[in-house]
Amino acid sequence: MNALTLVLLTPLLGALVLGLIRPPPLAGWFNLGVSAVSLGAALWLAWSMALVSDLPGELIGPSAGPLAGQVSAVIAGSITGNIAGLPFRVDAFNVYLAVLTAFVALTTSIFSRPYMRYVLKTGRIGQRRLRTYHSMYQLFMFTMLLALTTDNLGVMWVAVEGATLATVLLVSLYRTPEAVEAAWKYFILCSVGIALALFGTVLTYFAAQQVISDPADGLNWSTLYSQAGRLEPAVMRLAFVFLLVGYGTKIGLVPMHQWLPDAHSEGPTPMSAVLSGLLLNVALYAVVRLKMLVDGSLAHTANPHLAGYLLMGFGLVSFLVAGLFLHRQRDIKRMFSYSSIEHMGLMTFGFGLGGPLATFGALLHMLVHSLTKSAIFVTVGHAAHIAGTQAIEKIRGLIRTQPAVGWSLLIGVAAIAGFPPFGVFMSEFLLLTATMKTAPWFTLALLSGLAVAFAGLFRHLHPMVYGTPPEGQKPVAANMIPVAIHLTLVLWLGLAIPTFLANWLDRATGLITGTRLL
């Protein structure tokens, strides 16, 4: 048993067992326990990764470290190995996302236990649906961790599609006409998008076959990356367009974002937290991995930065459009899902910009955005319980009714809007600095976009936290520990990024761009 097997096996087995557990309180606790074990395993994986030297050319034998056994080799800062015949690759880039995924999964499961019990008590779902919920929650985690750690582009596709399939029933969990509609939209749009990504994958495989001798290796990212310069540029260019549109649908890039606000607003709140905080990251991760291949392939053509320009274009449009849409939202969860689109757009732009500084900023932004946004969704879940509705104009005076919830919402939104002491400010600052260096004219668009988004968030937020509470509004039992942990972490990251984390992100930056920042 090694760390990677444990990371993948825990949620999978958890999903199976949770499908069988009948009593709701037990299922909630079990879900929490499984998530905790997953986080432990992910930390173990990260630890063994930290021990790996990333000097190129260094090869450690199969018996080294805690990953002994099935793991075959350690190549240039990555651990590669086979589990059940499938190639896996763990490096600085995906291990940090795996830890983040496991961490947010744990804190969200802490929140979801009492929340879903409350939902059960209100009679909006029965015990059977609660069982589906818990089982699919872990299955969703499994697909995301699989997509992150696999080395095979085909398996990555299967896992990302699997993530859609696992969550689609959760979006329609409440079976209201709105929820069913949201789920159908989510299902259709993401399936179609991801089908286009499969076409891109097939084209990549086709390009690989011309240069790689063993067809079984033709979809392995590591092999492809080492041969990237020889991949046929014309094929890779076409492939990347399909891959970007496909995985971009999952990132929520405008104009393929239509599913995102619906799915986030109609599903149960814990689901919104993990969809927004984690799934979008995984899709972006896939795009960045593929961009690395395409960049290698196009390096000697007339237009070597084509992939980067595409990302910048899509990213900037998403960023600006979502910022404007924030203003006209009437549903609180819808509003924050537009804020997610906005931030994903910013990250996509950052990765498109390329260069160590922008990439470092985008990686940091992935981290702080996930932490902040999931904290906000957890708070919003409580706020909606207090007010009895998700309509923004009916949520009033949260600070007076329940200070913990009101202040959390206020601090969370201040953090996500990019106010100074928080981590989001740091990463946005880095991204802006990088933009000023390489593409100064875009700074203007970014700054005005940030201002528009800030105004959009605060004009809705202000009456919600400060206004006069309606008659008879009572506080609810709220567990604010996950929110507190997340916001403290975001604050910490804004004040001082710990050295190990900075090194970690720097290693990922080195992996993606070829040059390190620090």
Next chain:
Amino acid sequence: MNLSLLPLLQQLVLVLAAIVLFLSFVLLAQNRLISAIHAFAWQGALVAAVTTVVAATGHIHHLYFSAALTLMLKAMLIPWMLHRLVRRLELERHTESLQSPTLVTMTAVALVIFSYWLVLPMIQEELTFTRNIVAISLAVVLIGLLMMVFRTQAVAQVLGFMSMENGLFLAAVSATGGMPLVVELGVAFDVLVAMVLFGVFFLQIRESIDSLDVDRLNRLRETTGEAPDEPQVEAQ
């Protein structure tokens, strides 16, 4: 591009692929659901046939397996599931004509030309066969997409999605000699699970709007007027 110079088996693959494309047009313009499901089943069977021929030409053994898989899944299991659902939802006599069939068909023709144009710079001269097959598969994928846009009936949309998958399979099999087996199995598994979920959703949609016309799923939009429905979800 002289097709008659290609080996006979490759010519056979091209002919079969052309029929797959033709069936995409049939699917697109088919008014009766049951007939559309039959057309889809035939399309799946043809993709399986293409797979077998490619396996025979290249002596690629695992392709025989994926041919069998395609035949079972695309030509039998999924059409059968759809058939059952249609009967259960009492839609056997359901007919739905496209708003403007001429426009849709012309768009589909344009998509075929577009696919050929897209792959034009892609491949060196000697790969006539691959270029054709990639263009045809891309056209099948895009026509599937077109069908999902223009059809408002949920079952017809699912057929469009499934025929997109057929196009993808065609590309994977004939241009690359099949993806690694584990990927193919994974994709097939995903498609199967998706089909089961589609079935669940037909029932849920039917329950919530009493119809399968997804154009009537229009409660969620960017509201400018009145607020979203009353004590919506999170109610006490």
